[in-house]
Amino acid sequence: MRGNSWRRMVFSALGAAAVFLLAAPESRAAAPQPDSCVQCHRALPGKLGAPAKMLEADIHAQKGFSCVNCHGGDPASFDVKVSMSKEKGYTGVPKPAEIPALCDKCHGDLAFMRRFSPSIAVDQHKAYQTSVHGQRLAKGDVKVATCASCHNAHGILPAAHANSTVYAPKVAGTCSKCHADKAYMKDYKIPTNQLENYLQSVHADLLIKKRELSAPTCNDCHGNHGAFPPAVSSVSGMCGQCHVNNRDLFVKSPHKPAFERMKLPECVVCHSNHKVVRVSEAMIGDKSPAVCVSCHAAGSPQLRVAAGMRKQIEDLKSLIHRATEELEKAERLGMEVSEAKFSMKEARTMLIKVRTQVHSFALKEVEKEAQIGNKVAQGALQTALGALKEFEARRRWVILPIVLTVVLALLLFLKLREMERKSPGGV
Numbered sequence: 007m008r009g010n011s012w013r014r015m016v017f018s019a020l021g022a023a024a025v026f027l028l029a030a031p032e033s034r035a036a037a038p039q040p041d042s043c044v045q046c047h048r049a050l051p052g053k054l055g056a057p058a059k060m061l062e063a064d065i066h067a068q069k070g071f072s073c074v075n076c077h078g079g080d081p082a083s084f085d086v087k088v089s090m091s092k093e094k095g096y097t098g099v100p101k102p103a104e105i106p107a108l109c110d111k112c113h114g115d116l117a118f119m120r121r122f123s124p125s126i127a128v129d130q131h132k133a134y135q136t137s138v139h140g141q142r143l144a145k146g147d148v149k150v151a152t153c154a155s156c157h158n159a160h161g162i163l164p165a166a167h168a169n170s171t172v173y174a175p176k177v178a179g180t181c182s183k184c185h186a187d188k189a190y191m192k193d194y195k196i197p198t199n200q201l202e203n204y205l206q207s208v209h210a211d212l213l214i215k216k217r218e219l220s221a222p223t224c225n226d227c228h229g230n231h232g233a234f235p236p237a238v239s240s241v242s243g244m245c246g247q248c249h250v251n252n253r254d255l256f257v258k259s260p261h262k263p264a265f266e267r268m269k270l271p272e273c274v275v276c277h278s279n280h281k282v283v284r285v286s287e288a289m290i291g292d293k294s295p296a297v298c299v300s301c302h303a304a305g306s307p308q309l310r311v312a313a314g315m316r317k318q319i320e321d322l323k324s325l326i327h328r329a330t331e332e333l334e335k336a337e338r339l340g341m342e343v344s345e346a347k348f349s350m351k352e353a354r355t356m357l358i359k360v361r362t363q364v365h366s367f368a369l370k371e372v373e374k375e376a377q378i379g380n381k382v383a384q385g386a387l388q389t390a391l392g393a394l395k396e397f398e399a400r401r402r403w404v405i406l407p408i409v410l411t412v413v414l415a416l417l418l419f420l421k422l423r424e425m426e427r428k429s430p431g432g433v
């Protein structure tokens with residue numbers, strides 16, 4: 007009994023391995039030359055010809071693959087009845103539901119993919135199956151994204167290539183083919199304003215206009231292949247991939263458990279998800295438009311904390327402003343203040359740190375950081391004022407010799423005139 011099932015398992019494993027060794031390598035072997043599929047299709051018009059033309063730049067063609075690796079058939083025969091016959095393994099145009107498995111035949115196989123790239127991930131299909139896209143596809147919804155919706159079917163480029171559909175600055179456009187199309191998305195109960203909002207964010211401004219690749223686009227927050235709306239309590243982790251200090255302070259703050267109880271999406275409550283804009287001290291305080299007043303009542307201790315933090319930020323900001331102005335004035339007059347000017351960098355960094363410290367929602371912590379900034383800015387301001395005073399003093403000392411010289415020259419002139427008049431040659 008036991009021996010039998012063992013034997014069966016061994017045989018079925020051997021069988022599976024044989025099927026894999028016989029079938030898989032064939033459909034993954036490089037296409038022969040000449041390649042009838044490419045040659046015939048290149049001459050065909052429209053949709054039949056386009057794939058052959060697009061394949062030229064395709065990463066797969068560059069690695070020696072061709073039509074046959076995705077569509078099957080016999081690329082050695084120029085007879086359509088043979089090359090595109092079922093007997094030769096031709097499978098036609100894959101349906102959306104078949105595409106993930108088609109790509110996964112190579113992309114899910116670590117040993118195979120390592121031959122081409124030692125570091126490429128092979129979890130795309132697994133991640134995809136956990137995504138809303140993958141789960142709905144499995145239930146027969148063919149309007150969701152499959153591998154080919156985001157990467158195209160032909161002309162696929164590496165993600166880091168500037169013309170790739172998944173190159174970071176292009177991703178928002180790729181996702182929004184569907185997500186910003188009201189007609190396409192009309193059967194679903196989700197908004198279609200993600201792109202519109204994202205384009206107004208500081209993130210898009212940096213990534214799309216300034217090509218600053220450290221700023222996020224859709225897949226940085228939703229995952230490349232596991233596209234999910236994040237659960238409310240994982241938002242801080244998502245934003246915290248990049249905003250580490252804000253996250254660390256927030257998760258220890260009284261807002262973390264409070265927001266969890268109220269099922270509020272953490273950072274998004276105050277900063278929004280897609281339309282994240284640059285912050286200013288107007289966000290904090292006891293009066294509108296501060297975000298705090300939407301939850302805390304007028305006169306509450308929480309709003310006193312909010313007003314206290316606002317004051318710390320404003321005071322430091324105006325001190326930095328004044329010190330900068332005075333330093334510039336001194337510099338214009340030729341005074342040496344470069345060291346103090348340099349220290350203002352630290353003061354400005356401290357101001358950002360104070361804004362970060364807000365996420366502790368503890369006034370004492372904010373005051374502590376503000377004091378360090380105040381000290382640096384105050385020091386620089388004193389240097390500037392000292393330099394300006396010194397300039398005034400120097401001016402006094404510079405004027406005196408000038409006045410003396412002028413007076414002397416005048417006396418000399420008068421003396422000369424007098425000597426001229428008295429001279430014997432004079433009339």
Ligand code: HEC
Pocket residue numbers: 042043044046047050054073074077078079080081083084085086089090098099
């Ligand atoms: C001698 C020319 C010729 C050769 C060789 C050829 N094709 Fe085609 N192929 C066509 C024509 C014509 C059509 C459109 C008519 C049809 O579907 O039969 C077509 C259609 C297709 C389609 C679209 C089918 C559909 O249902 O829309 C695919 C995919 C395709 N070919 C792949 C291949 C592959 C893969 C090979 C090589 C193994 C190949 N072709 C070889 C001429 C050719």
Ligand code: HEC
Pocket residue numbers: 043044047053054057058059061066071072073074075076077099100101102105154155159160
């Ligand atoms: C990396 C895999 C892959 C390769 C290589 C590939 N195709 Fe395709 N092809 C697909 C997929 C996937 C689709 C279905 C696209 C979709 O549904 O959006 C498709 C669709 C097509 C279609 C139907 C197009 C349409 O707009 O209806 C034709 C024709 C076609 N392929 C021909 C070719 C030819 C010819 C080659 C070689 C020059 C080729 N393909 C190479 C994956 C591939």
Ligand code: HEC
Pocket residue numbers: 105106109110113126127130131134139151152153154155156157165172173174177225230231233
């Ligand atoms: C919703 C859009 C989307 C879908 C669906 C999708 N991808 Fe991707 N894919 C991306 C994005 C975006 C990147 C770029 C990631 C980056 O910038 O590093 C990517 C990267 C890749 C890479 C490069 C290596 C890596 O993992 O970063 C491969 C390979 C890949 N995808 C294959 C697939 C396969 C296979 C499928 C289907 C099972 C698929 N993708 C489905 C959007 C998608």
Ligand code: HEC
Pocket residue numbers: 033034065066069071075076105108109110111112113119122123126153154157158159162163164165166
């Ligand atoms: C015959 C095997 C095979 C099939 C089928 C296949 N790929 Fe690939 N793919 C490769 C290989 C090999 C590479 C090159 C990897 C490398 O060198 O980085 C590659 C590269 C890629 C890349 C670029 C990865 C990067 O470095 O950013 C993307 C994206 C990609 N494939 C998507 C797809 C999609 C989508 C499909 C299905 C429509 C598909 N592939 C089907 C073998 C395959």
Ligand code: HEC
Pocket residue numbers: 138139142149150151152155156177180181182183184185194195196224225228230233234235
């Ligand atoms: C081919 C069209 C298409 C493309 C391209 C596409 N999606 Fe989707 N997506 C859908 C559809 C359809 C749904 C299902 C809507 C639903 O969940 O009710 C969906 C669902 C989602 C969801 C779940 C929404 C929810 O609350 O249920 C997220 C998140 C998502 N997509 C993100 C992305 C991202 C990020 C990209 C690009 C990297 C992308 N999608 C590309 C069509 C697409």
Ligand code: HEC
Pocket residue numbers: 177178179181182185196197200201204209222223224225226227228235236237238241271274279280282
């Ligand atoms: C900075 C992170 C971030 C970026 C960038 C981002 N999202 Fe989102 N997205 C979120 C968060 C967080 C949620 C969930 C918000 C909530 O629970 O209130 C969300 C929700 C969604 C949803 C669910 C429906 C909805 O609007 O609530 C879709 C679909 C979606 N995003 C698509 C996209 C697309 C497409 C892009 C690119 C144009 C994108 N997202 C860019 C963080 C981001």
Ligand code: HEC
Pocket residue numbers: 208209212220221222223226227241244245246247248249273274277278279282283284285286
């Ligand atoms: C992939 C990294 C990344 C992710 C993920 C990310 N951000 Fe950002 N964020 C940045 C970068 C880079 C900047 C620009 C910083 C700068 O120039 O000062 C930025 C700027 C900001 C700013 C403006 C800061 C200022 O000085 O005014 C806010 C607010 C912000 N992000 C909040 C969020 C929130 C909330 C989330 C999650 C929903 C998030 N970010 C997700 C990278 C990211």
Ligand code: HEC
Pocket residue numbers: 260261264265270275276289290291296297298299300301302307308309311312315367368
């Ligand atoms: C979405 C609603 C919401 C917003 C917006 C909000 N809070 Fe809160 N806050 C709460 C809840 C709920 C608690 C926990 C219960 C309590 O202390 O009232 C809390 C607690 C606090 C506490 C802790 C009080 C204690 O017990 O130690 C402080 C301080 C605080 N908030 C300050 C702020 C400031 C400053 C802002 C604006 C930047 C703000 N809150 C914005 C809901 C909010």
Ligand code: HEC
Pocket residue numbers: 241242245246249252253256261272273274275276277285286287288289290297319358361362363364365
């Ligand atoms: C209760 C409201 C609230 C929550 C929740 C919140 N923030 Fe903030 N955030 C603020 C306020 C208020 C400021 C600063 C206002 C100012 O400029 O003085 C700020 C400033 C910022 C800044 C710019 C200053 C800096 O640190 O560089 C970033 C980035 C930021 N928040 C990210 C996040 C992230 C990430 C989360 C979630 C982990 C988060 N915030 C949660 C209210 C909030």
